[in-house]
Amino acid sequence: MNVIWRTMLIHVLARVRARRGERLSATDVGRIRLTTLPTDIDILMHMNNGRYLSLFDLGRWDLLVRTGLWDAMRRNGWYAVVSAATVTFRKSLQLWQRFDVESRLLGHDDRALYLEHRAVVDGEIYARVIVRARMMSGRGKPLSHEELFAATGRPADLPDVAEWVHEWAAASQLPSTTRPAPSVWD
Incomplete structure:
Protein backbone atom coordinates (compact mmCIF):
# COMPACT_ATOMS: atom_id res chain seq x y z
CA MET A 1 0.00 0.00 0.00
CA ASN A 2 2.86 2.42 0.63
CA VAL A 3 3.61 2.63 -3.10
CA ILE A 4 0.28 4.40 -3.69
CA TRP A 5 1.38 7.17 -1.31
CA ARG A 6 4.75 7.40 -3.05
CA THR A 7 2.96 7.50 -6.42
CA MET A 8 0.76 10.40 -5.33
CA LEU A 9 3.77 12.24 -3.89
CA ILE A 10 5.84 11.74 -7.08
CA HIS A 11 2.89 12.89 -9.19
CA VAL A 12 2.49 16.10 -7.16
CA LEU A 13 6.25 16.76 -7.13
CA ALA A 14 6.46 16.19 -10.89
CA ARG A 15 3.68 18.73 -11.45
CA VAL A 16 5.51 21.24 -9.24
CA ARG A 17 8.78 20.62 -11.10
CA ALA A 18 7.03 21.05 -14.46
CA ARG A 19 5.47 24.35 -13.32
CA ARG A 20 8.92 25.55 -12.21
CA GLY A 21 10.17 24.96 -15.75
CA GLU A 22 11.73 21.55 -15.13
CA ARG A 23 9.89 19.96 -18.05
CA LEU A 24 11.44 17.09 -19.97
CA SER A 25 11.52 16.41 -23.67
CA ALA A 26 10.52 12.90 -24.75
CA THR A 27 14.18 11.88 -25.02
CA ASP A 28 15.47 13.40 -21.75
CA LEU A 34 14.20 7.51 -3.38
CA THR A 35 15.18 5.70 -0.19
CA THR A 36 14.90 1.97 0.46
CA LEU A 37 12.22 1.75 3.16
CA PRO A 38 11.49 -1.13 5.55
CA THR A 39 8.46 -2.03 3.40
CA ASP A 40 10.80 -2.46 0.37
CA ARG A 51 9.70 -4.02 -5.43
CA TYR A 52 12.07 -2.68 -8.10
CA LEU A 53 9.32 -2.81 -10.72
CA SER A 54 6.92 -0.92 -8.44
CA LEU A 55 9.51 1.76 -7.73
CA PHE A 56 10.45 2.05 -11.40
CA ASP A 57 6.75 2.86 -11.98
CA LEU A 58 7.42 6.02 -9.98
CA GLY A 59 10.07 7.03 -12.51
CA ARG A 60 7.55 6.43 -15.27
CA TRP A 61 5.02 8.71 -13.52
CA ASP A 62 7.61 11.46 -13.24
CA LEU A 63 8.43 11.06 -16.94
CA LEU A 64 4.76 11.05 -18.00
CA VAL A 65 3.94 14.21 -16.06
CA ARG A 66 7.08 16.22 -16.86
CA THR A 67 6.98 15.45 -20.61
CA GLY A 68 3.32 16.50 -20.78
CA LEU A 69 2.18 13.06 -21.91
CA TRP A 70 0.07 12.62 -18.78
CA ASP A 71 -2.00 15.71 -19.69
CA ALA A 72 -2.61 14.31 -23.20
CA MET A 73 -3.57 10.95 -21.70
CA ARG A 74 -6.08 12.53 -19.31
CA ARG A 75 -7.51 14.79 -22.02
CA ASN A 76 -8.08 11.85 -24.37
CA GLY A 77 -8.98 9.13 -21.87
CA TRP A 78 -5.87 7.09 -22.68
CA TYR A 79 -3.89 4.88 -20.36
CA ALA A 80 -0.71 2.83 -20.58
CA VAL A 81 -0.23 -0.84 -19.77
CA VAL A 82 3.04 -2.69 -19.41
CA SER A 83 3.04 -5.69 -21.74
CA ALA A 84 6.54 -6.97 -20.92
CA ALA A 85 9.53 -6.16 -18.76
CA THR A 86 12.99 -7.59 -18.30
CA VAL A 87 15.09 -6.70 -15.29
CA THR A 88 18.76 -7.21 -14.55
CA PHE A 89 20.12 -6.94 -11.01
CA ARG A 90 23.75 -6.03 -10.40
CA LYS A 91 24.04 -4.95 -6.77
CA SER A 92 21.65 -4.98 -3.82
CA LEU A 93 20.05 -1.87 -2.38
CA GLN A 94 20.18 -1.96 1.42
CA LEU A 95 17.72 -0.65 4.00
CA TRP A 96 17.69 3.19 4.17
CA GLN A 97 20.00 3.45 1.15
CA ARG A 98 19.34 6.48 -1.06
CA PHE A 99 19.26 5.94 -4.80
CA ASP A 100 18.06 7.58 -7.98
CA VAL A 101 15.59 6.13 -10.42
CA GLU A 102 16.64 7.27 -13.89
CA SER A 103 14.03 6.86 -16.63
CA ARG A 104 13.98 7.49 -20.35
CA LEU A 105 12.05 6.62 -23.47
CA LEU A 106 14.09 4.29 -25.67
CA GLY A 107 11.83 4.49 -28.72
CA HIS A 108 8.99 2.56 -30.26
CA ASP A 109 8.07 -0.08 -32.78
CA ASP A 110 4.81 -0.47 -34.67
CA ARG A 111 2.89 -1.53 -31.52
CA ALA A 112 4.63 -0.38 -28.35
CA LEU A 113 6.79 2.16 -26.59
CA TYR A 114 10.03 1.08 -24.90
CA LEU A 115 11.41 2.62 -21.74
CA GLU A 116 14.48 2.05 -19.63
CA HIS A 117 14.69 2.54 -15.88
CA ARG A 118 17.81 2.30 -13.74
CA ALA A 119 18.42 2.22 -10.00
CA VAL A 120 21.60 4.29 -9.59
CA VAL A 121 23.78 4.97 -6.53
CA ASP A 122 26.57 7.54 -6.86
CA GLY A 123 26.50 7.22 -10.66
CA GLU A 124 26.68 3.40 -10.59
CA ILE A 125 23.90 1.17 -11.97
CA TYR A 126 22.52 -1.29 -9.41
CA ALA A 127 19.57 -2.56 -11.49
CA ARG A 128 18.07 -1.91 -14.92
CA VAL A 129 14.70 -2.72 -16.45
CA ILE A 130 13.50 -2.49 -20.03
CA VAL A 131 9.73 -2.04 -20.30
CA ARG A 132 7.48 -2.59 -23.29
CA ALA A 133 4.26 -0.60 -22.87
CA ARG A 134 1.13 -0.17 -24.96
CA MET A 135 -0.96 2.95 -25.03
CA MET A 136 -4.66 2.16 -24.84
CA SER A 137 -7.71 4.22 -25.77
CA GLY A 138 -10.51 4.74 -23.29
CA ARG A 139 -12.40 2.00 -25.15
CA GLY A 140 -9.73 -0.54 -24.15
CA LYS A 141 -8.36 -0.78 -27.68
CA PRO A 142 -4.67 -0.25 -28.51
CA LEU A 143 -3.89 3.32 -29.47
CA SER A 144 -2.05 3.78 -32.74
CA HIS A 145 1.20 5.72 -32.73
CA GLU A 146 -0.37 8.01 -35.33
CA GLU A 147 -3.05 9.03 -32.80
CA LEU A 148 -0.49 9.36 -30.02
CA PHE A 149 1.95 11.48 -32.02
CA ALA A 150 -0.87 13.59 -33.49
CA ALA A 151 -1.78 14.64 -29.94
CA THR A 152 1.71 14.89 -28.46
CA GLY A 153 4.04 15.45 -31.42
CA ARG A 154 6.63 12.92 -32.50
CA PRO A 155 10.05 13.61 -30.97
CA ALA A 156 12.44 14.44 -33.79
CA ASP A 157 15.43 12.96 -31.98
CA LEU A 158 13.81 9.71 -30.84
CA PRO A 159 16.53 7.06 -31.16
CA ASP A 160 16.08 3.64 -32.72
CA VAL A 161 15.46 0.82 -30.28
CA ALA A 162 18.42 -1.55 -30.04
CA GLU A 163 18.02 -4.76 -32.04
CA TRP A 164 18.29 -6.96 -28.94
CA VAL A 165 15.26 -5.17 -27.47
CA HIS A 166 13.22 -6.02 -30.57
CA GLU A 167 14.41 -9.64 -30.35
CA TRP A 168 13.52 -9.81 -26.64
CA ALA A 169 10.05 -8.34 -27.31
CA ALA A 170 9.37 -10.90 -30.03
CA SER A 183 -1.23 -23.25 -19.78
CA VAL A 184 0.34 -26.47 -20.97
CA TRP A 185 3.72 -27.47 -19.59
CA ASP A 186 6.12 -29.47 -21.73
Missing part, protein backbone atom coordinates in the same frame (compact mmCIF):
# COMPACT_ATOMS: atom_id res chain seq x y z
CA VAL A 29 16.43 11.29 -18.76
CA GLY A 30 14.15 11.85 -15.76
CA ARG A 31 15.55 11.41 -12.25
CA ILE A 32 13.85 11.00 -8.90
CA ARG A 33 15.51 10.36 -5.54
CA ILE A 41 13.10 -5.08 1.84
CA ASP A 42 12.87 -8.85 2.04
CA ILE A 43 14.02 -11.29 4.70
CA LEU A 44 17.62 -10.96 3.47
CA MET A 45 17.46 -7.25 4.41
CA HIS A 46 17.89 -5.87 0.91
CA MET A 47 15.44 -4.51 -1.67
CA ASN A 48 12.94 -7.18 -2.66
CA ASN A 49 13.33 -8.03 -6.34
CA GLY A 50 9.62 -7.47 -7.01
CA ALA A 171 10.71 -13.82 -27.99
CA SER A 172 8.74 -12.95 -24.84
CA GLN A 173 5.42 -12.13 -26.49
CA LEU A 174 2.33 -14.15 -25.56
CA PRO A 175 -0.64 -14.67 -27.92
CA SER A 176 -3.04 -11.75 -28.24
CA THR A 177 -6.01 -11.62 -25.90
CA THR A 178 -8.29 -12.69 -28.75
CA ARG A 179 -6.47 -16.01 -29.17
CA PRO A 180 -6.28 -18.93 -26.74
CA ALA A 181 -3.25 -19.18 -24.47
CA PRO A 182 -3.60 -22.50 -22.65
Whole structure:
Protein backbone atom coordinates (compact mmCIF):
# COMPACT_ATOMS: atom_id res chain seq x y z
CA MET A 1 0.00 0.00 0.00
CA ASN A 2 2.86 2.42 0.63
CA VAL A 3 3.61 2.63 -3.10
CA ILE A 4 0.28 4.40 -3.69
CA TRP A 5 1.38 7.17 -1.31
CA ARG A 6 4.75 7.40 -3.05
CA THR A 7 2.96 7.50 -6.42
CA MET A 8 0.76 10.40 -5.33
CA LEU A 9 3.77 12.24 -3.89
CA ILE A 10 5.84 11.74 -7.08
CA HIS A 11 2.89 12.89 -9.19
CA VAL A 12 2.49 16.10 -7.16
CA LEU A 13 6.25 16.76 -7.13
CA ALA A 14 6.46 16.19 -10.89
CA ARG A 15 3.68 18.73 -11.45
CA VAL A 16 5.51 21.24 -9.24
CA ARG A 17 8.78 20.62 -11.10
CA ALA A 18 7.03 21.05 -14.46
CA ARG A 19 5.47 24.35 -13.32
CA ARG A 20 8.92 25.55 -12.21
CA GLY A 21 10.17 24.96 -15.75
CA GLU A 22 11.73 21.55 -15.13
CA ARG A 23 9.89 19.96 -18.05
CA LEU A 24 11.44 17.09 -19.97
CA SER A 25 11.52 16.41 -23.67
CA ALA A 26 10.52 12.90 -24.75
CA THR A 27 14.18 11.88 -25.02
CA ASP A 28 15.47 13.40 -21.75
CA VAL A 29 16.43 11.29 -18.76
CA GLY A 30 14.15 11.85 -15.76
CA ARG A 31 15.55 11.41 -12.25
CA ILE A 32 13.85 11.00 -8.90
CA ARG A 33 15.51 10.36 -5.54
CA LEU A 34 14.20 7.51 -3.38
CA THR A 35 15.18 5.70 -0.19
CA THR A 36 14.90 1.97 0.46
CA LEU A 37 12.22 1.75 3.16
CA PRO A 38 11.49 -1.13 5.55
CA THR A 39 8.46 -2.03 3.40
CA ASP A 40 10.80 -2.46 0.37
CA ILE A 41 13.10 -5.08 1.84
CA ASP A 42 12.87 -8.85 2.04
CA ILE A 43 14.02 -11.29 4.70
CA LEU A 44 17.62 -10.96 3.47
CA MET A 45 17.46 -7.25 4.41
CA HIS A 46 17.89 -5.87 0.91
CA MET A 47 15.44 -4.51 -1.67
CA ASN A 48 12.94 -7.18 -2.66
CA ASN A 49 13.33 -8.03 -6.34
CA GLY A 50 9.62 -7.47 -7.01
CA ARG A 51 9.70 -4.02 -5.43
CA TYR A 52 12.07 -2.68 -8.10
CA LEU A 53 9.32 -2.81 -10.72
CA SER A 54 6.92 -0.92 -8.44
CA LEU A 55 9.51 1.76 -7.73
CA PHE A 56 10.45 2.05 -11.40
CA ASP A 57 6.75 2.86 -11.98
CA LEU A 58 7.42 6.02 -9.98
CA GLY A 59 10.07 7.03 -12.51
CA ARG A 60 7.55 6.43 -15.27
CA TRP A 61 5.02 8.71 -13.52
CA ASP A 62 7.61 11.46 -13.24
CA LEU A 63 8.43 11.06 -16.94
CA LEU A 64 4.76 11.05 -18.00
CA VAL A 65 3.94 14.21 -16.06
CA ARG A 66 7.08 16.22 -16.86
CA THR A 67 6.98 15.45 -20.61
CA GLY A 68 3.32 16.50 -20.78
CA LEU A 69 2.18 13.06 -21.91
CA TRP A 70 0.07 12.62 -18.78
CA ASP A 71 -2.00 15.71 -19.69
CA ALA A 72 -2.61 14.31 -23.20
CA MET A 73 -3.57 10.95 -21.70
CA ARG A 74 -6.08 12.53 -19.31
CA ARG A 75 -7.51 14.79 -22.02
CA ASN A 76 -8.08 11.85 -24.37
CA GLY A 77 -8.98 9.13 -21.87
CA TRP A 78 -5.87 7.09 -22.68
CA TYR A 79 -3.89 4.88 -20.36
CA ALA A 80 -0.71 2.83 -20.58
CA VAL A 81 -0.23 -0.84 -19.77
CA VAL A 82 3.04 -2.69 -19.41
CA SER A 83 3.04 -5.69 -21.74
CA ALA A 84 6.54 -6.97 -20.92
CA ALA A 85 9.53 -6.16 -18.76
CA THR A 86 12.99 -7.59 -18.30
CA VAL A 87 15.09 -6.70 -15.29
CA THR A 88 18.76 -7.21 -14.55
CA PHE A 89 20.12 -6.94 -11.01
CA ARG A 90 23.75 -6.03 -10.40
CA LYS A 91 24.04 -4.95 -6.77
CA SER A 92 21.65 -4.98 -3.82
CA LEU A 93 20.05 -1.87 -2.38
CA GLN A 94 20.18 -1.96 1.42
CA LEU A 95 17.72 -0.65 4.00
CA TRP A 96 17.69 3.19 4.17
CA GLN A 97 20.00 3.45 1.15
CA ARG A 98 19.34 6.48 -1.06
CA PHE A 99 19.26 5.94 -4.80
CA ASP A 100 18.06 7.58 -7.98
CA VAL A 101 15.59 6.13 -10.42
CA GLU A 102 16.64 7.27 -13.89
CA SER A 103 14.03 6.86 -16.63
CA ARG A 104 13.98 7.49 -20.35
CA LEU A 105 12.05 6.62 -23.47
CA LEU A 106 14.09 4.29 -25.67
CA GLY A 107 11.83 4.49 -28.72
CA HIS A 108 8.99 2.56 -30.26
CA ASP A 109 8.07 -0.08 -32.78
CA ASP A 110 4.81 -0.47 -34.67
CA ARG A 111 2.89 -1.53 -31.52
CA ALA A 112 4.63 -0.38 -28.35
CA LEU A 113 6.79 2.16 -26.59
CA TYR A 114 10.03 1.08 -24.90
CA LEU A 115 11.41 2.62 -21.74
CA GLU A 116 14.48 2.05 -19.63
CA HIS A 117 14.69 2.54 -15.88
CA ARG A 118 17.81 2.30 -13.74
CA ALA A 119 18.42 2.22 -10.00
CA VAL A 120 21.60 4.29 -9.59
CA VAL A 121 23.78 4.97 -6.53
CA ASP A 122 26.57 7.54 -6.86
CA GLY A 123 26.50 7.22 -10.66
CA GLU A 124 26.68 3.40 -10.59
CA ILE A 125 23.90 1.17 -11.97
CA TYR A 126 22.52 -1.29 -9.41
CA ALA A 127 19.57 -2.56 -11.49
CA ARG A 128 18.07 -1.91 -14.92
CA VAL A 129 14.70 -2.72 -16.45
CA ILE A 130 13.50 -2.49 -20.03
CA VAL A 131 9.73 -2.04 -20.30
CA ARG A 132 7.48 -2.59 -23.29
CA ALA A 133 4.26 -0.60 -22.87
CA ARG A 134 1.13 -0.17 -24.96
CA MET A 135 -0.96 2.95 -25.03
CA MET A 136 -4.66 2.16 -24.84
CA SER A 137 -7.71 4.22 -25.77
CA GLY A 138 -10.51 4.74 -23.29
CA ARG A 139 -12.40 2.00 -25.15
CA GLY A 140 -9.73 -0.54 -24.15
CA LYS A 141 -8.36 -0.78 -27.68
CA PRO A 142 -4.67 -0.25 -28.51
CA LEU A 143 -3.89 3.32 -29.47
CA SER A 144 -2.05 3.78 -32.74
CA HIS A 145 1.20 5.72 -32.73
CA GLU A 146 -0.37 8.01 -35.33
CA GLU A 147 -3.05 9.03 -32.80
CA LEU A 148 -0.49 9.36 -30.02
CA PHE A 149 1.95 11.48 -32.02
CA ALA A 150 -0.87 13.59 -33.49
CA ALA A 151 -1.78 14.64 -29.94
CA THR A 152 1.71 14.89 -28.46
CA GLY A 153 4.04 15.45 -31.42
CA ARG A 154 6.63 12.92 -32.50
CA PRO A 155 10.05 13.61 -30.97
CA ALA A 156 12.44 14.44 -33.79
CA ASP A 157 15.43 12.96 -31.98
CA LEU A 158 13.81 9.71 -30.84
CA PRO A 159 16.53 7.06 -31.16
CA ASP A 160 16.08 3.64 -32.72
CA VAL A 161 15.46 0.82 -30.28
CA ALA A 162 18.42 -1.55 -30.04
CA GLU A 163 18.02 -4.76 -32.04
CA TRP A 164 18.29 -6.96 -28.94
CA VAL A 165 15.26 -5.17 -27.47
CA HIS A 166 13.22 -6.02 -30.57
CA GLU A 167 14.41 -9.64 -30.35
CA TRP A 168 13.52 -9.81 -26.64
CA ALA A 169 10.05 -8.34 -27.31
CA ALA A 170 9.37 -10.90 -30.03
CA ALA A 171 10.71 -13.82 -27.99
CA SER A 172 8.74 -12.95 -24.84
CA GLN A 173 5.42 -12.13 -26.49
CA LEU A 174 2.33 -14.15 -25.56
CA PRO A 175 -0.64 -14.67 -27.92
CA SER A 176 -3.04 -11.75 -28.24
CA THR A 177 -6.01 -11.62 -25.90
CA THR A 178 -8.29 -12.69 -28.75
CA ARG A 179 -6.47 -16.01 -29.17
CA PRO A 180 -6.28 -18.93 -26.74
CA ALA A 181 -3.25 -19.18 -24.47
CA PRO A 182 -3.60 -22.50 -22.65
CA SER A 183 -1.23 -23.25 -19.78
CA VAL A 184 0.34 -26.47 -20.97
CA TRP A 185 3.72 -27.47 -19.59
CA ASP A 186 6.12 -29.47 -21.73
